[in-house]
Structures are given as C-alpha cells and as structure tokens.
Amino acid sequence: xxxxxxxxxxxxxxxxxxxxxxxxxxxxxxxxxxxxxxxxxxxxxxxxxxxxxxxxxxxxxxxxxxxxxxxxxxxxxxxxxxxxxxxxxxxxxxxxxxxxxxxxxxxxxxxxxxxxxxxxxxxxxxxxxxxxxxxxxxxxxxxxxxxxxxxxxxxxxxxxxxxxxxxxxxxxxxxxxxxxxxxxxxxxxxxxxxxxxxxxxxxxxxxxxxxxxxxxxxxxxxxxxxxxxxxxxxxxxxxxxxxxxxxxxxxxxxxxxxxxxxxxxx
Amino acid sequence: xxxxxxxxxxxxxxxxxxxxxxxxxxxxxxxxxxxxxxxxxxxxxxxxxxxxxxxxxxxxxxxxxxxxxxxxxxxxxxxxxxxxxxxxxxxxxxxxxxxxxxxxxxxxxxxxxxxxxxxxxxxxxxxxxxxxxxxxxxxxxxxxxxxxxxxxxxxxxxxxxxxxxxxxxxxxxxxxxxxxxxxxxxxxxxxxxxxxxxxxxxxxxxxxxxxxxxxxxxxxxxxxxxxxxxxxxxxxxxxxxxxxxxxxxxxxxxxxxxxxxxxxxxxxxxxxxxxxxxxxxxxxxxxxxxxxxxxxxxxxxxxxxxxxxxxxxxxxxxxxxxxxxxxxxxxxxxxx
Numbered sequence: 073x074x075x076x077x078x079x080x081x082x083x084x085x086x087x088x089x090x091x092x093x094x095x096x097x098x099x100x101x102x103x104x105x106x107x108x109x110x111x112x113x114x115x116x117x118x119x120x121x122x123x124x125x126x127x128x129x130x131x132x133x134x135x136x137x138x139x140x141x142x143x144x145x146x147x148x149x150x151x152x153x154x155x156x157x158x159x160x161x162x163x164x165x166x167x168x169x170x171x172x173x174x175x176x177x178x179x180x181x182x183x184x185x186x187x188x189x190x191x192x193x194x195x196x197x198x199x200x201x202x203x204x205x206x207x208x209x210x211x212x213x214x215x216x217x218x219x220x221x222x223x224x225x226x227x228x229x230x231x232x233x234x235x236x237x238x239x240x241x242x243x244x245x246x247x248x249x250x251x252x253x254x255x256x257x258x259x260x261x262x263x264x265x266x267x268x269x270x271x272x273x274x275x276x277x278x279x280x281x282x283x284x285x286x287x288x289x290x291x292x293x294x295x296x297x298x299x300x301x302x303x304x305x306x307x308x309x310x311x312x313x314x315x316x317x318x319x320x321x322x323x324x325x326x327x328x329x330x331x332x333x334x335x336x337x338x
Numbered sequence: 339x340x341x342x343x344x345x346x347x348x349x350x351x352x353x354x355x356x357x358x359x360x361x362x363x364x365x366x367x368x369x370x371x372x373x374x375x376x377x378x379x380x381x382x383x384x385x386x387x388x389x390x391x392x393x394x395x396x397x398x399x400x401x402x403x404x405x406x407x408x409x410x411x412x413x414x415x416x417x418x419x420x421x422x423x424x425x426x427x428x429x430x431x432x433x434x435x436x437x438x439x440x441x442x443x444x445x446x447x448x449x450x451x452x453x454x455x456x457x458x459x460x461x462x463x464x465x466x467x468x469x470x471x472x473x474x475x476x477x478x479x480x481x482x483x484x485x486x487x488x489x490x491x492x493x494x495x496x497x498x499x500x501x502x503x504x505x506x507x508x509x510x511x512x513x514x515x516x517x518x519x520x521x522x523x524x525x526x527x528x529x530x531x532x533x534x535x536x537x538x539x540x541x542x543x544x545x546x547x548x549x550x551x552x553x554x555x556x557x558x559x560x561x562x563x564x565x566x567x568x569x570x571x572x573x574x575x576x577x578x579x580x581x582x583x584x585x586x587x588x589x590x591x592x593x594x595x596x597x598x599x600x601x602x603x604x605x606x607x608x609x610x611x612x613x614x615x616x617x618x619x620x621x622x623x624x625x626x627x628x629x630x631x632x633x634x635x636x637x638x639x640x641x642x643x644x645x646x647x648x649x650x651x652x653x654x655x656x657x658x659x660x661x662x663x664x665x666x667x668x669x670x671x672x673x674x
Contacts (some may be wrong), residue, residue: 075393079437084434112443117348120504137429139655141664154342154438161345161506168507184507191505195344200440202343206435214435224366226378231428233382238432241383249394253594263393267531271391271407272538275416282383286376297554307347 083239089142090210096140097158103311107317107318108205114322115197120187121173124332126194126324132318133200140208151199158195162188209236233285241278248274306318339492339521340433340448343441347503353447354499361454362427365420375661377417384413388429391621409485410456411464412532414541415477419461426453451495455488463487468549477540478533485529486522493521 090097098105111132113242116124137144169183181189206214215232219225248270252262324330346354351597403553409429413422430448432440437618440448495512500506506513540548 073575076390079393080371080573082436087545108442112441112630113348116343116346116351116443124408133656134657135660138660144657151438153345153537157342158344161500164506168509187507191344192458194609197440198343198441198443201436204437205442205610211432211435224362226369227362227424227427230379230381230385230424231431232386233379234425234428235432237383237386238389241386242393245390245394264534268534268536268538271531271535274391275387275535275539278383278387278545279380279416282380285383286379287455289379290375 076242076249078244080239080246083242089207090213092105092141092208094208096204096208097135097283098310099314100311101209101217102310103315104205104209105214106216106223107315108201109272110315110319110322111201114270115194115201116328117326118190120190121183122192123174123186123190125325125329126190126197128330129197129322131195131325133197135203136204137200140204142204142207147200147203148196150203153180153332154195156198158191159188162191165191172310178205194215199324237281237285240281245274268313339442339451339489339496340430341444341445341451341499342494345449345500345505345506346441348442348443350499351443351446352452352504353566354444356426358446358449358454361450361458362653365423367422369424377421380417381428384417385425385432386424388413389432394500407528407531409536410453410488411460411481411529412535414457414460415464415481415536415548416546422461423453426457445592447495447499451492452501455491455495456484458487459491460484465549468547472539472540472544472547472549474540474660475668477493477536479568481533482529488526489521489525489528490518493517498646501628522620 084325111129115126115129118129133199134144137147166182166184171183172180174181174186209217212232212235215228215235218228220229249262252266252270253259256263264329343351374667383557388407391407392409394407410422410426413425416422417425427449430440430453432447434442434445435446463484464480466474495519497510501510501513508516536547
C-alpha cells in the first residue's frame, strides 16, 4: 500500500517544513493566506494566450522558494500529478485550435500550443503558491487564519480534528492493508468479498474513537464555543508589508508587459 | 474529479465559492445545536476515516483495475447530510493543501461537485429508499443509485465549469461524451464499495445508520416517487440543456470533417459561455491586455519570451544567492 505510506510521509514532511524557522515561516498565517489568494486570482485571470505576461507571475513563487529554503525543482516535481491532469485537458486544444498566434521567428506556435503552455504554467504556479503556503504555515496555522477571516468555528474545528486524526487513521488503514496483504500474497487490492468487513471494521473503530475523543474533550472543558485552533505562540510581524508587496507585484505584472519591455531592450 | 486551479477562471471559481458557501452556511444552520458538541468530534474523526479509506484500493472483479470508497454518500448514510457536507469540506481542503488534489481557488467548485451532490442528493435518495425501514437490498440499491447519480451530476458540473472558464477547445458534447461514461463506471464501483460497507454496518451496528432508529417518526419530505419525479425533471432539464448545446456545436466527428474540408472553425458561443465571459470580463483587471506589437493576446513577438527568460534566470540566480547567504549565516534549519 504505497499510497498510504506516501500519504503518511507527506503529512509528516509538511509538518516538519512548517515547523522550521525561515523568513517565510515567521510571517503571520493570515497575511500568507490572503497573499496566496490574491496571487491565485491574478494568475488565473490571465487570458489563455497571454503566455509572456503570465511568465511574470513566476518570479513570486521562485523568490518565495528561496526565502523558504525549498528546492524549486523538488517542489515542481511534487506537482507532476497536477501537470499530468492539466496536460490531459490541454492536449485537446492542439487539435482544435490550430490558428498561429505566436511567432518566434523560426517557429510559429499555434493557439493550441500556446493555450496548453499557458494552462500548464498557470497550474504549476498555482500549485507552487499553495504548496509554499502549507509548507511554511502548516494546517493548524491556516485554521487560525481561517478563524481570523470569520470562517465558522464548527467548520474550522472539524478541519482541525480531521487533520489531527488523519495520520492515526492512515496508520490504522495501513496496518489493516498490510495484514490483508500478508494473508493474500500476490493479490492486487482488496477482494470484493472483504470490501464491507474490512472498511466496516475501520469505520466502527473510528466511530468508537470519535466517542472517546468527544469524552476526552468534554473532560478538558471543551464546548463548541471554545477555541480549538492552535494558539499563535510566535510574535509575528511583517504581515501587512508582505501582503502589500504581493498585491503591488501582482498588479504590476498583470497590468504592465514588463517582460515585453525588457525583451525590447535586446 | 478534483479540479485544479488552472481549470477555472476567477469568475467561475468565485461563483462556485459563493454556491458552496451558501450550502455550508445552510448546513451549519441546520446542524442540531443540542448535539453540535458531540457531532464535531464525530465529523472530525469521520473525515479522517474517509481520507484514509479512499487510499485503500479495492480490486474490481474480472478487471485489472481498482476503485475506492464514495465519501459523501457513506458519510450521509452515517451522520446525515449537513454534518456530512461540512466533513467533506474539511476532507477536500486537506486534500487540496496537503496532497495537491484540487486547487485552493477551485475548492468551491470541488466542494460543489463532490460534496454537495454526494451529501444532499445522496441524502434525498437514502431517505426515499429507507422511508419504510432499512433492508440490505435497499442499502445496495440506494448506494448504487446514489453514487452513480451524484458522480454523474459532479462530472456534468466539471464539464460545465471547465467550458464556462474557456479552458478547453473541446466541444461541449465531446467533453461530455468523455466525462460521463468514465464516471458511470467509477460510480458503479464506488457504489458497490459503499454498499458493502453500509451492509456490514447494518449487520454489525444498525443504530449507526442515519434514520435507522426513527425512520417513521422523522418527517419525510420526499417519497421515492417524489425523488424519481425530481430526477425525471432534472433529466429533462439536462437533456434540454444538452440539446441546446448540441444544436450550437457539432460533435467531434462533424468538427473534424469541417476542419478537413476547410469550413469555419468551431466557436464556443453558447449562452453559458457568454454569461461567464461577461462575468470574467467584469472581473478581469485588464481585459484588453495585449502585448505590444501583436494583434493577438499571445504577444505575437519573441521579445516577451526573451525578456522572460532573462528575468527568470536572474531571479533564479538571486534565489540561489539568498539561500547561500542564509546558509552562511546559519539562520535556517537543514533543508528538506
């Protein structure tokens, strides 16, 4: 069950990344969340043929990767599933949009190629921005930011609890899968006769665990009005300048053909 | 079925966020306030369960492929539609943030496509079937029908949202012809897995099933006949929409023939596209943005690409310098 192993590893890895002390990690979560949302809106608002304009939006994640001390290449590799999905959708454009739209001198790119490249670049930039958010912030801090944005407490607490129990249940599912695989060597996946009992047992254990969690929370004085999100332990500053710089950057690169102007100098 | 950010225009993403937010607000409002304290931990743990359960592959008999659980329908059958919907929002947000399954801007659309239909349409079907008590056959029928129908609705929504965003040049009917049959097969497999789990639950601990205790005492807003009626109306509306699009767009084969014979290129001129294009033009910061020296939005000249290459290379270099400086100062932990 590679998927389960990978999922557990990914959760731990992102937790470790979020716990580091880099300039980006030190920023307030709300500023990072708002900045990422602004960046995504601007990036996705580029028309499907605006390839050169869109490339300007790449500076932001590249710089942030450096500030967060993350390898750009490794991070990009983590988004390969997103790239595959987008390529599958965008490949159709090659056949349906053959009008030439970009003359590079030696090569003339059709609308299909340009829109495919734009789609892939948009997807990778969006992925990088979200990955940087979670790798430098962590789910618990994102939940704190959501509360600051007045997202209802019941929803935020549910997200937080789901996150806290994910690793536990992934490990339990992994144990069940391993036990099954040991009893049925060479078999791919779970046989249909065992579908119900295998997942059903996990479900029953989860429900029992939920009851225990509820009782434990009650014993600690929990009620739905109490704040279950992680306390913000670090004194964090620089959020407003960071968000302001992000907005200015997005506006500049969305409204002014910066690369076109630089390219004309050569 | 998770949509990535790049598949949606900001206008469409915003509309889907608004729809999902309205459904979430309604769900929070409808949650039983007396049981809310008790429900929240259950929702949290069940969200984690769905997450873990979806990672397990189930072999489909007679084929080499595998499927997984349908989260929305299962959750609805256990905790009811409102708690299930809120739980699914949590699951989808975590999938998006931790595993890049769907984008942050596309979260509203993903919640609508997967959680809304799975939980609320799934609940209608579940209630209609279980109105006069829960039996094994009814569970299997409700699970299969629920999963197939909700996945079909979700796939249809994905098609509409992608086309409304102007992402693909694929004609509507061709896109639909790809999406719906794939999700019909997926729905059947997910329905079978979900039915197997719910049948087990009915045998092992029937009290856990939604409405199992008081199926007769609770208000039943819709009978099976009513649900079938609603579905018939939905089918008619869907068929009507499809026929509208079908009349506006030739199918893939016709289009190919048109291309081969040199006739006009297919254009997306449907009312839905026009509506969303209008929204996008209103929300776009610079709708007429074109690069200099070019008639097209692609920027027609190589100057932009040269500039991009130079600046991106400079920024990558700058990034490396920043990282080296940071490591030299020893201010950061070892790199991951």
